[in-house]
Amino acid sequence: MTTIQQLIPGATALTQQETPLRRSTRVLKPARTLAGATLALTLTAGLALTAAEVVTALMGRPLRWIPLDAALDYAGHTTWWELSFAGLVVALLGLGMIAMAVIPGRMRLVPVETTDPLIVIGITRSGLRRTLRAVAQQVDGVGRAKVRLRRRAIEVTVITGGESSGSMLREVGTAVGDRLAGLGAICAGEVVVRLRRKGI
């Protein structure tokens, strides 16, 4: 079999230029399983039942599982003018489906940088939150910590006792940053550390 690399000189080099983020996005982007399965189930059930209804009606013994007669009667008495705004709703629904198909969506797994282009590693969002929280809680003086993964930043809220200092916040920021760097997580943005004292 002829591959694209054989057909186009330099295609191998082009493939190799793919960034880890791009590669991970291609593999880890959401598959739209819920929407796809719901639509596929609706279509399968609707088409199969309608076909069964049509065939049994042609054979003279209609099943009457779905109100096909009522639907045909409605279509025979309704004009296009009466349904024009319902048409808009249907068009919007279609537009929504196209948007779901085209927009990549937020990845369930946070991609991690790898040296091998054939390996894609992703860590669950809850897993990343937990590991960063564990690191933040190891810093002296931190009672509890909460981690939020925002679109452009990782927000770490540390809850401390009465006495706390700016250096502790810096330590938390450094520890979280080090863990992120060690992990090689490809998530954009900076680490924001917030302080909350107990009882406030």
Place this chain on the structure above:
Amino acid sequence: MGARMRQYGGNRVGLAIMGVFLLGLGVYAYLRGQDRLPGLNPRGKILPGAMAESAVAHPWALWLLALVMVTVALVTLRWLLLSLGWGRRGSRTGTGTAMLTVGLKDVDGLSRAGVRVVGDVDRLRIGLTCPAATDVGMVVGKLDREIVGRIRREVCDNDLGSVVRLHVKK
């Protein structure tokens, strides 16, 4: 490699096809109802009497319609099964799982470690859960540099794409 290392795209294709169909239908219904389509009466019935009579006069058309619906229903049934994971989950490989756990024997509390070969040896899927105290960076480094490559060489083709899902438990 590129074709293999890709998320399942069937749902997006199905959504796009249905989206285009519904968009076309909706726009047609709106334009026709608002008398924006020249030569087509907005007060016309959705199912004209002539069409109903023609269908009664030619029952083979209804048989054909039923056949088309059954065919499309079979296609959507296949889509439903694929979207629910049929043929995409793969089968577990004991050798791979053993190599994974041996490679990460230094990590305490490792759970749900598993290696699956997806399809007809198309891709490796590796799943792993470790405790919060684990140095996840070290685990990722080991997976990237040693373990996954070793499993790949042992279980299947060395050029195979591998996807690792890492989770951290409480």
